[in-house]
Amino acid sequence: MKTLVGSLLIGTCLGCIALSAAIPAFAQEDLSKYPTRPIHIVVGFTPGGGNDILARIAGQKLSESLGQPVIIDNKPGGGAIVATEYVAKAAPDGYTLLVGASGAMAINPAVYAKLPYDSIRDFVPVSELGSFPLILIVNASSPIKSVADLVAYAKANPDKANYSSSSGAFQLVTELFKQKTGAPMQEIPYKGANDSVMAVISGQVTATIADAGPVSGQVQGGQVRALAVTAPKRTGDLPDVPTMKEAGADVDAVLWSGIFAPRNTPAAIVKKLESELMRIARLPDVIARLKPLGIESVGNSSDEFARILASDIARWTAVAKAGNIRMEP
Known part of the structure; x- marks a missing residue:
């Protein structure tokens, strides 16, 4: 009988140890600490x-x-x-x-x-x-001076109009712009946001939508022209650049x-x-x-x-x- 009771106690203790080991360490911590x-x-x-x-x-x-x-x-x-x-x-x-x-x-x-x-x-x-508010830009020397100009150019030149994109996020925001405006533009992929912006500066692509970080300096430096921001309100650094909705495009994306x-x-x-x-x-x-x-x-x-x-x-x-x-x- 003692042997049986001892075995049961040992088995119970071993079970407790196994159960304790199975409980994640964080569950045993005092969460208030x-x-x-x-x-x-x-x-x-x-x-x-x-x-x-x-x-x-x-x-x-x-x-x-x-x-x-x-x-x-x-x-x-x-x-x-x-x-x-x-x-x-x-x-x-x-x-x-x-x-x-x-x-x-x-x-x-x-x-x-x-x-x-x-x-x-x-x-x-x-x-x-x-x-991250996004900005639609074109080359500073481009004849495109507004969102309406870009849409008109793309519709008149569907085989030439294109845009640079460095990720699926920028591609989908531009796709939303295309769907809302009917502007046909072909995506040209690039590895990073800076490369995407440089493609506009060098004239390799018609336009791009990028976050303000790699764009604001080039806008203020006169290398690119900002047509609109995709945010619901204008940005403090570029107060003269209209929102997409102000520019006539029903696009709101941040x-x-x-x-x-x-x-x-x-x-x-x-x-x-x-x-x-x-x-x-x-x-x-x-x-x-x-x-x-x-x-x-x-x-x-x-x-x-x-x-x-x-x-x-x-x-x-x-x-x-x-x-x-x-x-x-």
Whole structure:
């Protein structure tokens, strides 16, 4: 009998040990003390770009307020697919986060038939860090001086009118412009935003739509002519450039970037990060550091960011379908 009881007790203890080992370490932590170790923010692009800068600014401020190091991990590749998949499969403990741009989170689901992640199912949107207004430009010496001129030129020269594009995001925004205006333009792909802008300056393409960062300097320097901004309001750096709607085109498109956590991250952790990121976005020095890059500091709530994500996926999926745009990973 003693042997039987002893065996049962041993078996029970072993079962408890096995069960304890199966419980994720973060589930045993006191969530009110989060974070207790370094946080990693994964960026799907090389250092120096807009998303990387956003991550480093937010990371620095988070480290100061939370009292733990925040490490930026750059994992470029596949239009941010590599980094996004990595975070989707990470432990949902608040220690691995993603800087997710609208290209990876809203555009990729619209243009790829198959992705190794689901932007809605695999992530919790925490807070949008910043938005990127886009600018439609042509060469400064071009006879095209307005959106109406560009549409008229494209319709009169369907075999010559083209545009440069450095990613699926810019391609879909331009496709939206084409669908709204009826302007036929052929896409010419380039590796990066700067290359796309240089193609306009060198006269290789008719026009391009790019974010304000690599464009504003060339506009102010007289190398390119800005026809319109795609944002719902004019930008502070280019107050004389009309919005698309003011220019007669029903196009309203802004790209964004924000912090995402793996699905099933505890609500208390998401709430803490959300609160911190909303506070950080309103800091005067953060706003001042982002302004020269053409980035508007946002800092919205998790719920609001989730609504924006879902709305953008639906919108860009419709645009891609109408333009018959599909890509392969």
